[in-house]
Amino acid sequence: xxxxxxxxxxxxxxxxxxxxxxxxxxxxxxxxxxxxxxxxxxxxxxxxxxxxxxxxxxxxxxxxxxxxxxxxxxxxxxxxxxxxxxxxxxxxxxxxxxxxxxxxxxxxxxxxxxxxxxxxxxxxxxxxxxxxxxxxxxxxxxxxxxxxxxxxxxxxxxxxxxxxxxxxxxxxxxxxxxxxxxxxxxxxxxxxxxxxxxxxxxxxxxxxxxxxxxxxxxxxxxxxxxxxxxxxxxxxxxxxxxxxxxxxxxxxxxxxxx
Amino acid sequence: xxxxxxxxxxxxxxxxxxxxxxxxxxxxxxxxxxxxxxxxxxxxxxxxxxxxxxxxxxxxxxxxxxxxxxxxxxxxxxxxxxxxxxxxxxxxxxxxxxxxxxxxxxxxxxxxxxxxxxxxxxxxxxxxxxxxxxxxxxxxxxxxxxxxxxxxxxxxxxxxxxxxxxxxxxxxxxxxxxxxxxxxxxxxxxxxxxxxxxxxxxxxxxxxxxxxxxxxxxxxxxxxxxxxxxxxxxxxxxxxxxxxxxxxxxxxxxxxxxxxxxxxxxxxxxxxxxxxxxxxxxxxxxxxxxxxxxxxxxxxxxxxxxxxxxxxxxxxxxxxxxxxxxxxxxxxxxxxxxxxxxxxxxxxxx
Ligand SMILES: Nc1ncnc2c1ncn2[C@@H]1O[C@H](COP(=O)(O)OP(=O)(O)OP(=O)(O)O)[C@@H](O)[C@H]1O
Ligand SMILES: [Mg+2]
Numbered sequence: 001x002x003x004x005x006x007x008x009x010x011x012x013x014x015x016x017x018x019x020x021x022x023x024x025x026x027x028x029x030x031x032x033x034x035x036x037x038x039x040x041x042x043x044x045x046x047x048x049x050x051x052x053x054x055x056x057x058x059x060x061x062x063x064x065x066x067x068x069x070x071x072x073x074x075x076x077x078x079x080x081x082x083x084x085x086x087x088x089x090x091x092x093x094x095x096x097x098x099x100x101x102x103x104x105x106x107x108x109x110x111x112x113x114x115x116x117x118x119x120x121x122x123x124x125x126x127x128x129x130x131x132x133x134x135x136x137x138x139x140x141x142x143x144x145x146x147x148x149x150x151x152x153x154x155x156x157x158x159x160x161x162x163x164x165x166x167x168x169x170x171x172x173x174x175x176x177x178x179x180x181x182x183x184x185x186x187x188x189x190x191x192x193x194x195x196x197x198x199x200x201x202x203x204x205x206x207x208x209x210x211x212x213x214x215x216x217x218x219x220x221x222x223x224x225x226x227x228x229x230x231x232x233x234x235x236x237x238x239x240x241x242x243x244x245x246x247x248x249x250x251x252x253x254x255x256x257x258x
Numbered sequence: 259x260x261x262x263x264x265x266x267x268x269x270x271x272x273x274x275x276x277x278x279x280x281x282x283x284x285x286x287x288x289x290x291x292x293x294x295x296x297x298x299x300x301x302x303x304x305x306x307x308x309x310x311x312x313x314x315x316x317x318x319x320x321x322x323x324x325x326x327x328x329x330x331x332x333x334x335x336x337x338x339x340x341x342x343x344x345x346x347x348x349x350x351x352x353x354x355x356x357x358x359x360x361x362x363x364x365x366x367x368x369x370x371x372x373x374x375x376x377x378x379x380x381x382x383x384x385x386x387x388x389x390x391x392x393x394x395x396x397x398x399x400x401x402x403x404x405x406x407x408x409x410x411x412x413x414x415x416x417x418x419x420x421x422x423x424x425x426x427x428x429x430x431x432x433x434x435x436x437x438x439x440x441x442x443x444x445x446x447x448x449x450x451x452x453x454x455x456x457x458x459x460x461x462x463x464x465x466x467x468x469x470x471x472x473x474x475x476x477x478x479x480x481x482x483x484x485x486x487x488x489x490x491x492x493x494x495x496x497x498x499x500x501x502x503x504x505x506x507x508x509x510x511x512x513x514x515x516x517x518x519x520x521x522x523x524x525x526x527x528x529x530x531x532x533x534x535x536x537x538x539x540x541x542x543x544x545x546x547x548x549x550x551x552x553x554x555x556x557x558x559x560x561x562x563x564x565x566x567x568x569x570x571x572x573x574x575x576x577x578x579x580x581x582x583x584x585x586x587x588x589x590x591x592x593x594x595x596x597x598x599x600x601x602x603x604x605x606x607x608x
Contacts, residue, residue, distance in 0.1 A: 054494065073493075073496075074494050074495075074496075075494075075495075075496040078496070086494070088490075090488070090490065090491040090494045090495065091488060091491055092483070092484050092487030092488045092491050092492065092554070093487055093488060093554070094483060094486065094487035094553075094554030094555060095480075095483060095484065095487055099480065103484060103491065103492070103495045103497075104481075104484070104492070104495035104496040104497045105495070105496070106477055106480060108477060112476055112477065112478075113475050113476055113477075114475060114476065114477055114479075114480055
């Protein structure tokens with residue numbers, strides 16, 4: 001059996017009286033696309049922020065390639081190749097597209113001065129690869145629509161060449177066209193061996209590109225299924241009426257069905 | 259990453275940004291900013307005042323204006339950095355006083371202790387002491403705000419009171435004055451002329467140029483804008499947000515301190531009420547010049563233009579024999595007018 005690229009065991013996280021995560025398990029295999037679903041405030045975003053180090057877990061383990069990790073900030077998880085596109089956009093509206101794509105890691109000259117021509121050139125290349133028009137590197141991000149901001153955030157994440165990408169509701173603001181393009185990009189990244197987790201309320205999107213789907217409810221695992229062996233109807237049932245007791249791993253569910 | 263280029267390429271017209279071009283030169287960058295509009299307004303005001311009273315542009319009056327606005331402009335540069343990060347520093351006026359007082363007391367003290375070994379040495383040490391005192395105040399502001407997480411408004415309001423109180427305590431409420439063998443040198447370098455130009459004005463131009471360069475061409479400068487644009491995003495992408503904040507509050511205090519020291523040279527003393535209430539003029543100048551209190555916008559050109567506009571109007575009112583009490587009311591109107599114009603302009607641009 002291959003080692004999962006990401007494994008989370010018994011993750012617990014509380015915000016004061018709010019128990020956001022009550023012992024959640026998650027694993028992600030190399031090159032796998034995992035859908036993460038659940039009602040609002042089920043704890044999906046919190047679980048992913050624990051993974052990247054944006055939040056610090058109260059208990060539990062996070063293993064990357066089998067090695068235990070203790071990320072104190074997303075900066076540290078980025079160093080091992082984990083990238084997340086946050087639901088609440090992580091862009092600076094007052095700066096232009098080019099600067100946002102290289103936010104915090106601008107190409108430098110003499111280690112001190114920002115190399116602007118190179119920055120815009122590289123940003124243009126990144127956008128070009130994602131089929132985004134090149135004129136836009138000078139556009140201020142706050143003047144872009146929500147969907148376009150999301151495209152920039154995604155371009156930014158992919159430009160780090162990560163091993164694992166977490167998309168937190170990436171299609172919520174995207175047009176049909178842009179959604180199609182994102183799903184295409186995800187499939188292409190998968191072919192390159194990049195493991196991905198996608199949080200979405202649109203099951204159709206997950207069923208189009210995903211390998212496996214995992215359901216969270218009030219901070220607990222309530223189900224895990226292989227996309228090929230489940231239906232949107234079954235997943236909806238899990239979201240609505242799944243319990244921790246009836247939760248099965250995807251493999252268990254497969255065996256039971258057989 | 260390179261493999262990504264193998265993705266099927268779509269025709270450009272279906273791409274996400276096809277309808278986004280680069281704005282015309284007069285609609286982007288500096289020309290689209292509040293700073294440019296206020297700069298234009300400044301030119302209009304200067305022309306109008308010259309027409310109304312030709313003495314306005316006389317060499318003597320211009321030098322006078324240049325000197326006067328320099329007295330708050332250096333502190334305005336510093337506070338602009340803080341405002342760009344989305345913070346505020348109400349303690350600048352008090353820090354001006356503290357630095358001036360520490361400087362003149364150190365100068366007196368060193369002289370009485372017979373430490374005036376080399377000409378200029380006691381002045382140098384005194385200025386360093388004054389700036390160090392200012393830096394400590396800024397550092398405390400920064401640490402309380404960035405590490406402890408206190409609100410900038412409350413922290414620096416408290417600091418205003420503490421620092422002003424200390425200035426009264428150490429001088430017994432009387433203040434101090436620069437004295438000793440270096441006093442003449444000190445006066446020359448603060449209120450005199452260098453190469454026929456008022457010294458404070460030279461300091462201002464040098465510092466503003468340096469600030470503009472650093473803000474736009476160094477990673478440090480870009481970090482300042484990133485923190486003000488979206489602090490969370492900056493943090494997530496590895497910008498050292500806390501360190502940046504501590505740095506800008508320290509620089510703001512240093513700029514204010516330096517400004518206070520220069521001002522004491524012009525006044526010939528460092529009274530305990532030096533620069534009392536100046537924080538409001540300084541913030542007003544920054545805001546008029548285009549710094550946005552919500553963070554993410556501002557620069558040295560705007561800071562200087564804001565200071566010049568305030569001083570030109572003050573000076574014009576004096577020349578026109580208008581009651582001096584009107585100045586304050588007028589400055590208030592300009593602040594509101596400046597942000598109002600900006601509001602309408604951005605609404606029109608969408
Ligand atoms: N920073 C925080 N401070 C306090 N409570 C938080 C914080 N972040 C999350 N929570 C709480 O944790 C719970 C889980 O939130 P989370 O954002 O993980 O839900 P979600 O599954 O992503 O929901 P959605 O579908 O609405 O995005 C919620 O009750 C939320 O209020
Ligand atoms: Mg969420």
